[in-house]
Amino acid sequence: xxxxxxxxxxxxxxxxxxxxxxxxxxxxxxxxxxxxxxxxxxxxxxxxxxxxxxxxxxxxxxxxxxxxxxxxxxxxxxxxxxxxxxxxxxxxxxxxxxxxxxxxxxxxxxxxxxxxxxxxxxxxxxxxxxxxxxxxxxxxxxxxxxxxxxxxxxxxx
Amino acid sequence: xxxxxxxxxxxxxxxxxxxxxxxxxxxxxxxxxxxxxxxxxxxxxxxxxxxxxxxxxxxxxxxxxxxxxxxxxxxxxxxxxxxxxxxxxxxxxxxxxxxxxxxxxxxxxxxxxxxxxxxxxxxxxxxxxxxxxxxxxxxxxxxxxxxxxxxxxxxxxxxxxxxxxxxxxxxxxxxxxxxxxxxxxxxxxxxxxxxxxxxxxxxxxxxxxxxxxxx
Numbered sequence: 001x002x003x004x005x006x007x008x009x010x011x012x013x014x015x016x017x018x019x020x021x022x023x024x025x026x027x028x029x030x031x032x033x034x035x036x037x038x039x040x041x042x043x044x045x046x047x048x049x050x051x052x053x054x055x056x057x058x059x060x061x062x063x064x065x066x067x068x069x070x071x072x073x074x075x076x077x078x079x080x081x082x083x084x085x086x087x088x089x090x091x092x093x094x095x096x097x098x099x100x101x102x103x104x105x106x107x108x109x110x111x112x113x114x115x116x117x118x119x120x121x122x123x124x125x126x127x128x129x130x131x132x133x134x135x136x137x138x139x140x141x142x143x144x145x146x147x148x149x150x151x152x153x154x155x156x157x
Numbered sequence: 158x159x160x161x162x163x164x165x166x167x168x169x170x171x172x173x174x175x176x177x178x179x180x181x182x183x184x185x186x187x188x189x190x191x192x193x194x195x196x197x198x199x200x201x202x203x204x205x206x207x208x209x210x211x212x213x214x215x216x217x218x219x220x221x222x223x224x225x226x227x228x229x230x231x232x233x234x235x236x237x238x239x240x241x242x243x244x245x246x247x248x249x250x251x252x253x254x255x256x257x258x259x260x261x262x263x264x265x266x267x268x269x270x271x272x273x274x275x276x277x278x279x280x281x282x283x284x285x286x287x288x289x290x291x292x293x294x295x296x297x298x299x300x301x302x303x304x305x306x307x308x309x310x311x312x313x314x315x316x317x318x319x320x321x322x323x324x325x326x327x328x329x330x331x332x333x334x335x336x337x338x339x340x341x342x343x344x345x346x347x348x349x350x351x352x353x354x355x356x357x358x359x360x361x362x363x364x365x366x367x368x369x370x371x372x
Contacts, residue, residue: 025213030325033209035334041217048225069356076349079342094338109324112334119345126352127222133359135229 011053018046026120030109036116040123048131056136065132068125075122082114161205168205172198183237189227196220210329285328285336 022042029035051059086098096111097104175198179191196219203212267274276282325331333341 030327030330032327033213033329035210035327035330038210038213038217041214041222045217045221048222052225065360072349072352076342076345079345083338083342094342096335096338105324108335112325112330115334115338115341116330119341122345122349126348129352130226130355131222131229133355134226135232 007053011049015046015050018042018049022046026116029116030112036119037123040120040125041127043120043124044127044131047128051131051135056132060132063128065129068128068132071121072125072129073122075118075120075125078118078121079115082111082118164205165202168198168202172202183240185231185234185236185238186228188238189224189231192227193220193224196223210327281336285332 019042022039025034025042026036026039029039047059047063050062082096082099083094086095087093089098089101091098094111094115096115097107099110099114100107172195175191175195179188179195182188182191196215199219200212200216203209203215271277
């Protein structure tokens with residue numbers, strides 16, 4: 001779809017807006033609808049849009065497979081890490097008051113924020129991984145933007 | 158008949174029609190598009206029933222990412238499904254039995270929005286609602302005395318323990334990330350497992366020169 005000017009322009013303009021709204025949802029997860037899951041899916045949707053219009057190779061130039069592999073696990077590490085930190089400092093597992101032992105309300109807010117970031121990072125990475133693994137290899141050894149000539153007919157035919 | 162009942166009925170009818178169409182249409186591409194429409198209608202239903210977080214997630218995942226993944230799978234498989242003219246009676250009986258069991262199970266549930274439902278009366282739930290709904294951080298509520306002091310003109314009623322000091326108006330987040338943090342942790346782990354299984358199964362297959370696979 002790279003030869004279509006409208007697609008290129010719209011994707012280039014839409015992607016930062018989608019990412020901005022995704023970050024807004026992530027940060028304001030506690031004060032409005034949203035949170036980690038929704039923000040992660042939207043971040044992945046922005047990159048999927050880019051990958052659809054400009055090709056999988058181009059998208060993987062920006063977000064390599066190694067990066068999504070690492071950040072997928074990093075998110076769960078952040079989440080479980082806050083729990084284990086609470087355990088290590090003498091509180092219950094995932095008892096967020098351990099982050100600021102005197103001030104329960106602020107500690108809970110900080111704990112929720114950290115945990116939601118973990119969820120968001122993991123969900124975004126895994127959605128991108130799913131997109132990468134499902135859409136690559138339409139023919140053995142080929143990338144989606146050099147897809148087999150009959151795939152267009154098979155889809156739109 | 159409340160104000161949203163006609164809207165609910167219309168959405169549910171459309172949902173039923175879309176579900177029948179997804180199964181009956183023979184072109185798989187149309188099925189995928191109809192599945193996206195189904196997700197959108199579900200998102201609208203959640204919104205009408207005041208479940209904003211779920212509606213958000215349904216729209217993003219169901220009508221967004223999931224459609225793209227199905228289209229990607231379509232490129233790998235054929236475009237039409239093979240025609241099957243016969244009905245499988247054991248499958249039909251199993252579906253009808255499961256549906257009947259589900260409906261029988263809902264007969265015991267409290268009425269929708271019932272004030273005396275166990276979910277609304279539980280003290281932990283009450284604590285979370287009372288400290289999140291209509292609250293804004295004022296810097297004072299954490300120190301508010303829990304029993305009326307002498308000299309209070311209008312005695313402040315006994316407040317439940319205030320965990321959040323108005324930081325978290327969204328009570329869905331406040332419940333799933335603190336009270337139910339274990340559940341959310343393992344949901345995230347399940348998502349990670351899904352990603353890992355895709356990597357193990359599909360990466361490196363069919364002679365992909367980029368990475369060696371494990372299978």
